[in-house]
Amino acid sequence: MLGLAAHPTFAESPGAPQGSRVQALVHMVRQDCGSCHGMRLTGGLGPALTREALAGFPLESLAATIYHGRPGTPMPPWSAMLNEAEARWIAQQLLQGFPEETTTPHIQ
């Protein structure tokens, strides 16, 4: 909540996902990104993605890492499964402390 208040523009980014897509993205990050980063995002083969761990990390850089991956590391580009605005939205949520899953939606 603090994060949202501090960065009011994040929630209003153009192209930000809405409704069930938000749920699907939260599910994807918790479950599929969680394969390497931990379901609680405390790290695994990949680094921790908690708000504390990412403090000071530039938003654009984080969004680019999600979308394009990091060559030479196991971090793959997720461009096949989301668009750039969605990658940016995920990066914003991570910097604020990623939301918990409320339901278990199906990802298409």
Added chain:
Amino acid sequence: MKRRHLLASAAVTLPSLAALGLLPGCAASMLRGTGDLGVVIGRANGTLYLVDTTAQALIGEVSGLGDLSHASVVFSRDGLFAYVFGRDGGLTQVNLLERRITRRVMQAGNSIGGAISADGSLVAAQNYTPGGVKIFDAHTLALVADVPAEYAPGKLSKVVGLVDLPGRRFAYSLFEGNAIWVIDCTDPARVGIQKFEGVGQQPYDALVTPDGRHYIAGLFGEDGLAMIDLWAAEPKVQRILSGYGKGQEALPVYKMPHLRGWAVAGRRAYLPAIGRHEVLVVDTDTWKEVGRIPVAGQPVFVMARPDGRQVWVNFSVPDYHRVQVIDTQTQTIVKTLEPGKAVLHMEFTPRGESVWISSRDDNRVSIIDTQTLATRARLDVPSPSGIFFTSRAARLGF
């Protein structure tokens, strides 16, 4: 008739067992073995679901196991205790008959699995944070040895691909260290370490063949695998399947393949190709590639039915609603199944007549007849991931 008979005998037996404190609460259980029991990891809720593969049913649950987002399980030799390794470093000993946690320690900050020694006396946990292996007394879970994976001064590597070897030995790989270590814990106060360095870039998981002879680590950083013949007079690292993707750009890897569910069938081993939609086939006499089988996505688990007649494959996101069955006689895919969304794991019953498949996003475990490929039953389990049966207790490398 049979059921009534069993219930009648249970009625006689229960009070005496209860008097001995062997029964939890009012659970109407009876004297039984554990050979057809197993566990399913409830990924999202830190719960272990206990299952019976004969009854094809859930028989209980044990909660409070912490973060099970990458959990794995080994069993005591008698199949009574499950040792559950949680992502958060929790190591929990669960009594399958009493259906309760008997011991639990927080042994690391971030962990991904473990192994149990052949004599059942030692449990080893492989850790990412702090990078290394910790060895515990299997009965008490007291720490008996700590082996940091220090591959350069002050640098600890994440440990992957931990397996048990004959004797009180374990083998594992160092992700950042590009190394394989074999440790001998005959005397846990003085752990012997044999180090193999420069094995290849970024080993990500490994397996040991069922005879305990060959340790094989997959490499994320290059096409190929590192293998050690542990029976050699002077074991050394040998590269196999080098350059299998030569000249082709690798696909993004959305989930690391798991070599631990090895598939050795007859004289062939079936291995997931990293960054390709292929299963690689290798002859285990020569360790040369003898074939490739195109599959429906990036293979995560490539597992042989216990008799070796079939190899079952599941996939990473986005193809993880499918499972494919390879006939090892013809090396072709005989069936593509869709048992539910987000298939995470498969486990064969001890003699392989059924396979259990977890579908995380459909909150379902499917039980499939491996002969007819028909679904025999479905169990409701919230966010199921790993499935582990007690028959693992009798197998090397599990």
